[in-house]
Amino acid sequence: MATQEQQQPTKxxxxxxVAEWQAWQDSGSFRGASIDLTDGYIHLSTAAQSKETFEKYFAGQTGLVVAEVDLDKVADPVRWEASRGGALFPHVYGGIPRTAVARVFEEVNGELFDRLLAEQS
Structure with a gap:
């Protein structure tokens, strides 16, 4: 089971x-995108952080998906570490099994992230 600090979301x-998502499905596990491999961990965001992550790193890109990951189904270490503005972000040190993906969203835009945040409120 993932280790994480108290009161952090599990989703x-x-x-x-899309190609990375397809490879994740095909292999059954995700070891990270190129930035993750460079940094040594898989970057994830909470619902509250996802819109800013999208706007900062993915603005104008097409062919994206958003995978909702259930951290309770991730066996490798999960660390909540300070990043943008000191906010704690979930980082997976290892891989994420396909079975940890609860949902996948193929229409990626700002409205999606607003909806995801509203779901967790």
Missing amino acids: VFKILG
Whole structure:
């Protein structure tokens, strides 16, 4: 089971390209996009952080999906570490099994992230 700090959400999000999502499905596990592999962990965001992540790193890109990841189904270590503005972000040190993906969203836009945030409120 994932280790995480108290009162952190167990459902978090990964924004990735369609080809990366297809590879995740095919292999059954996700080890990370190129930025994740460079940094040594898989970058994830909470519902509250996802819209800013999308706007900062994925603005104008097409062919994206958002995977909702259930951290309770991730066996590798999950660490909540300070990033933008000192906010704690979930980072997976290892891989995420396909079975940890609760939902996948193929229409990725700002409205999606507003809806995801509203669901967790």
